[in-house]
Amino acid sequence: MKFYHRTREAAAEAILRDGFRDGRGTYMTGQVFEGVWISNIPLDANEGAHGPVLLAITIPIVLVRDYEWVEEGKGYREFLVPARTLNAYGRVRIERIDAWCRSSIRRDRQDEDPGVPYADCLKLELASDPGPEPTIDDAAPEFNNSVSGPDGLT
Numbered sequence: 001m002k003f004y005h006r007t008r009e010a011a012a013e014a015i016l017r018d019g020f021r022d023g024r025g026t027y028m029t030g031q032v033f034e035g036v037w038i039s040n041i042p043l044d045a046n047e048g049a050h051g052p053v054l055l056a057i058t059i060p061i062v063l064v065r066d067y068e069w070v071e072e073g074k075g076y077r078e079f080l081v082p083a084r085t086l087n088a089y090g091r092v093r094i095e096r097i098d099a100w101c102r103s104s105i106r107r108d109r110q111d112e113d114p115g116v117p118y119a120d121c122l123k124l125e126l127a128s129d130p131g132p133e134p135t136i137d138d139a140a141p142e143f144n145n146s147v148s149g150p151d152g153l154t
Helices: 009-018 083-089 099-107 118-127
Strands: 002-007 023-025 033-039 053-058 078-081 091-097
Touching: 002 009, 009 053, 009 091, 033 083, 078 083
Parallel strands: none
Antiparallel strands: 002 033, 002 053, 023 033, 033 078, 053 091
């Protein structure tokens, strides 16, 4: 299944090079959680997802479904997945770079938009090589179903 993660240019480059890293926060709860936020549709700043780079992660749903955060009235599905799971079993690629970053590539002029480093946008445009698509067969032998979800339950 395809999921999405929005981020900044430098973070996207690091993810493509080194893999995801767990974020940490309370996320409006009384408990600290760790993981990487992914969703079933592309989110933006209105939903708390910031940055011009939209990454697509293809990973079997069976590996992420226990990490879903369910909220009433939300029109999308959201998951807080351990980075080690995404790095081991996910295929990551750049889905889209928003217009304000892409425009610096098309103009080929960094000085028109000093907030967007031309070189960073160009590197991201060229760096996305997702490799083969993962299947559940790739993950099943190593996947440990005893890994706790975001609520601490197995």
